[in-house]
Amino acid sequence: MKNELQNVLSGKSEVRYGAIIQSIANYLKNGSVASTETKSAKYYKEQEATRLEDYILQANLWIGDIDFSQYVSEGAEQKVYLKDSEHVLKLNDSIYYESWLDYFYNLLLHNYFFPDTAYDLVGFTKDNDVLYAIVKQAYVSITDKTYLARVKSFLEENGFENTRNNDYFNPELQIILEDLHDENVLTRNDILYFIDTVFYLTDSFWQK
Template structure:
């Protein structure tokens, strides 16, 4: 596909202009937070910015009835990383609770979800709603359950990324110089291999 078309499609998705199936709850909230961001007098790196953004997001959740604390069976816990907790929903799907700790803003987190869904539709995220657990706000997303049946070859990951225009900047981090997109942490726990196919299950995108 032409790189200009990709750039235009990405900008439409990120700015909430897309009229296709990408127009999801994820995009609606990203658009809402983006509007709040533009109206704020604080810089994103202000330590109080995310606190105020979280209050605004909670207001949106309240108004749109997006609390889903009862959705997750906490007995079906699978794993936990620095960023999220994973639970089995059924034999095809997992739930992931994410508190956006890797991101300076919630808006960045939702941009990450949209970029993942654009580049890796086979492991796309669906936003189910939000949970308040021990006074911490979590987004609850649903994703296809991928069961690896062979080790991931990181050289193969690098080849795949470079074939798609991404440069390896250091370790498991990549950058697309034309699209201005950063993709980090593509180690073998975040990229699984099933029947020789790579599945990107935990991506950390940044729109530079």
């Protein structure tokens, strides 16, 4: 599976809604310089954002007609708006990630593991000079309470070990999955739906 995930992140294998995300990730990766060679991680991400905005302009991915009156909620990392009766839009500024590339890898990993709530990257916008990616996701109505013990059991059955609180690590795949509290994993008709995930790659992920 690790090799399959490497192929997904590098654009060699398909994943739901993955084409545009893979295209952007490869664009950023091909033009990246190791952050240790730059002044700081913040400086690196600023330079990366500039390159990303060049891509957005070339690919005509700027979106300026978001209906902000359909506001639903927000957290530290994103703002949520109702798109229609079946979808929400999520605006994410990648604050949880050291780079935009890491954020796009997170989207691809989520879409691989949880295709029923896959992120569809529809474009980008800026608000108060902050760059946001806009993803569309299926709206999940809640019918039952989510029990974190059940989430833990499900993840352990799939190779993820609980490291602390709501954070997990898969030693075979060398990926980290965090922030799986009961607002990010919902239950509908006794089925778990992972709607907000935070994936990270370890330094060993790309090793064969």
